[in-house]
Amino acid sequence: MIHVGENSWNLRIFITDLRIEKTLRVRGDQHIGGIMLQLVEPENPKDWSDHALWWPAKNVWLTRTRSTLDQVGVQADCVLHFTPMHKTLRVQLPDLRYLDCRVDFSTKTFASIVNLCKGLDIRYPEELSFCKPIEPDHLKKNFSKLPQKAIPVADSDGTTFIQPAADTNSFIPINSTYNGSNGSLDKQQNENFLCAPVSPYASTPRRGPSGTAPSTPISSPTGTWKQSNNGYTTIDSSSSLGDIQENLACSPRSPSPDVRARLLRPRTLIEKARMNVGWLDSSLSIMEQGIREYETLCLRFKYYTFFDINPKYDQVRINQLYEQAKWSILNEEIECTEEESLMFAALQFQINFQADSHSSKLDVVDSGNGENGTYDDIDSALNELQITLEGPNATTEVNNITKIPELSDYLKFLKPRKFTLKGYKRYFFAYRDLHLHLYKTADDSRRSAPELTINLRGCEVTPDVNLAQGKFSIKLEVSPEGHTGPNSEVWIRCDTEEQYARWMAACRLASKGRSLADSSYESEVASIRSFLSMQKPVQGIAVNVDPRSIDANDYLSPRMLRKASGKAGQRILEAHANVRKLSLIEAKLKYIEAWQSLPDFGVTLFVIKFDGHKKEELLGVAHNRIMRMDLNTGDHIKTWRYNTMKAWNVNWGIKCMMIQFHDETVVFSCQSADCKVVHEFIGGYIFMSMRSKENNQTLNEELFHKLTGGWA
Known part of the structure; x- marks a missing residue:
């Protein structure tokens, strides 16, 4: 005793x-x-x-x-x-389908993402994260003005008390349609979900729509999705896990009307910034951030730098990337021109067209198991080995390292000034060693000093192209000498498409600190040419499809639908002629590549206030820099590169972030999200930049948390 x-x-x-x-x-x-x-x-x-x-x-x-x-x-x-510790979490994938997954609620969110992506066959899980589903009301107010989340918890005797939520990224989903009051889904909500429950790990308890006991086993974790008569998907428990991953590599053309109705379409820059309020803290567990069993989180690509995309290993990753890109364009989260919108619609049409015939093509390929198939596998393996050894941008030509490459031509130049009507002026441009030199004539470039010299290292490059009008302009925002003060804005206008491709490629490389001697220059030029060629209107239609049978709502954003004026189907089919020869995977990769070429791609916005300022401004966070931006126009006021950063941390007492650069220190508070979200984005991008072919086999979680955790 x-x-x-x-x-x-x-x-x-x-x-x-x-x-x-x-x-x-x-x-x-x-x-x-x-x-x-x-x-x-x-x-x-x-x-x-x-x-x-x-x-x-x-x-x-x-x-x-x-x-x-x-x-x-x-x-x-x-x-x-x-x-x-492992509980059922409803996860919305980038293609807007839902999975019920068995996730560890006790470990850090980053580790939960790594394990989930392993089950879903998505490589490089560090590029993704969970975010809370946000609603229209969250776009109307900044994070600091939203009511903070407190979680009602039922005690064993029925008494309800309020549990304090985590102090990071916590907000109340107002009038939430995602969860019932007890964390489960009612019958009508459950029927509106596009994807049936599935766990990629093991059988797990699930609370059914009619209040099934938690001990009731979930549907078999090994199942394939089959389209049912009501348009939703069901599970066939006799199939293998590989079939699930194959289905993740090919998504339905459109989600259910209920799911699409909940998608948000930000109308202003400030609303786009408020979209980033929902990211979870990677260093805290899911449970600590107010998420309970059977609730919903969105799995999204968070860091817009995608490492080592390989069609052989990344079919699921490529498809989910394509789907996230597609919905960001259709929901107008990222700006694009009319020609670009039609190009994206054409690629999407080609992807759907190829997906319809994909199964039959696979049957034909699989039946050929003779010698030719063996040689094709060997050739594919040798090509992959060559790319691995030489790099994806390697060329057959050997650069002459004794000669500094130059680019020169007659172009038009404009430096915008207030209260002036002066237009473009013609100069002879010479670009070498990351500097742009302007002369009156070509002869002057050989015997006299330049009229103007511009340092393009670290510049901001924005294209301004209108193929219908023959307009090929490049907007440059360059840092002044000494890197103090706001950016200066200059414009360059090219006469031809070829001219534009070469100078645009040079400017993009200069923004990354790379010269024309870089081996990626020619591939960058080719990428720009391809991007432009896909936007050119083509006479005639390449497929026998009635334009009236195309639901333009699936292919164009609401703003572009209004511009199409009832001829959207015809214009989509005309644009499709440019991409009709692309295979399914090629079309998806072209879509992702074109998405990455958009001016606003990869810039995550936050509403901030700089120390000592009352006015709200925008902060843009990209893979290699942060930018101070105008809240109304989005113009870049100042750019800071990560390679000039010495330290960054958060003052948790006053919720301010401090970033120390070589020549200055900036302090700001974040209004549209918790300051930890900004800190994690910056640390995450620095972590992504450290990846290489040599160490990509192991994921250094300790280093990730050191860079993103804020040392709190």
């Missing part, structure tokens, strides 16, 4: 699986692991290895089993939950 001293007390622990409460007589020097062993009855055959103690009032897991109750602060008035 155990004799308990006066320093013992009663500890209430609610066992969630059994829905019963136990009261244990404990001491402050008892270990967490010992407490858990007392809860497990030897006669109960249930496997309790996945269970841990959760402290609802403190919103924290007690996973360090060697710690004592005194060390973690548990006292007599505490109520703990003994609950599974």
Whole structure:
């Protein structure tokens, strides 16, 4: 018999699986692991290895089993939950389908993403993250003015108390249509979900629409999706996990009307900035951020720098990237011109066209298992090895390193000024060693000093092209000498498409600090040529399709639909003639490549206030720089490159972020999201820049958290 001293007390622990409460007589020097062993009855055959103690009032897991109750602060008035660490989470993929997945709610969110992507066959999981579903009301107010989330928790006796939410990225989903009051889905909501529940890991409990007990097993984790009569997907439990991944590599043409109706379409730059309020903190667990079992999170590509895209290994990744790009364009999250919109619509039409015949083509290919197939595999492997050894941008020509490459031609130049009507002026341009030199004539370039010299290193490059009008302009925002003060804006206008491709490629490389000697210059020129050629109108239609049968709502954004004036189907088919020869995977890759070529691609916006300023401004965060931007126009006022950054951290007391550069220090508070979100984006991009072919086999999670965690 155990004799308990006066320093013992009663500890209430609610066992969630059994829905019963136990009261244990404990001491402050008892270990967490010992407490858990007392809860497990030897006669109960249930496997309790996945269970841990959760402290609802403190919103924290007690996973360090060697710690004592005194060390973690548990006292007599505490109520703990003994609950599974792996729980069912409804995940919306980039293609807007839903999966019920078994996810670890106790580990850091980053680790949960890594494990989830492994089951979904998505490489480089560090590029993705979870974000909370946001609603129209979240676009109307900044994060600082939103009501903060407090989680109602039911005690074992039915008493409800308010649990404090995590202090990072917590906000209330107003009038949420994603979850019921008890965290489950009602029958009507469940029918509107495009994808049937599935777990890529193991059978997991699921609460059904009619209140099924949590112990009821979920549908088989190994199943393929089959289209049912009502337009939604069901699971065939006799298939393999590989079939699920094959389905992830090919998405339905459009989601259900209910899912599409919930998509947000930001109308202003400030609303685009507020879209980023929902990103979860990678260094906290899902549970600590207010997410409960059966609730919904969105899985999205967060960092717009995609490493080593390989069609052989990345079919799921490429498809989900394409889907995220598609919906960002259709929802007008990223700006594009009318010609660009039609090009994207044409590529999307080709992808749908090829997807319809993809199965039959696969059957033909699979049946040919003779010698030719073997030689094709060998050739493919040799080509892949060559790309790996030489790099994707390697060319057959050997650069002459003794000669500095130059680019020169007559172009038009404009430096916008207030209160002036002066237009473009013709100069002879010579570009070498990241500097642009302007002369009056070509002869002057050989015997006299330039009229003007512009340093293009780290410049901001924005295209301004209108093929119908023959307009090929390049907007440059360049830092002044010494890198102090706002950016200066200059415009260059080219006469021909070929001229534009070469000078635009040179400017883009200069923005990254690369000269014309870089081996990627010619591939950049070819990419720009291809991007322009896909936008050119073509006479005639390449496929026998009635334009009236095309639902333009699936291919064009609302703004572009209004411009099409009832001829959208005809124009999409005409643009399709440019891309009709592309295979399914080629069309998806072209779509992603064209998406990456848009001026606003890869810039994540936040509403901020700089220290000492009352006016709200925009901060743009990209893969290699951050930008101070005008809130109304989006013009770049100042650019700071990561390679000039010395330190960055967060003052958690006043919720301000400080970034120290070589020549200045900037301090700002974030209005549209928690400052931790900005910090994590910057640290995440620096982590992405460290990836290489040599170390891509192992993911350094410790380094990721060191760069993104804020050292809090």
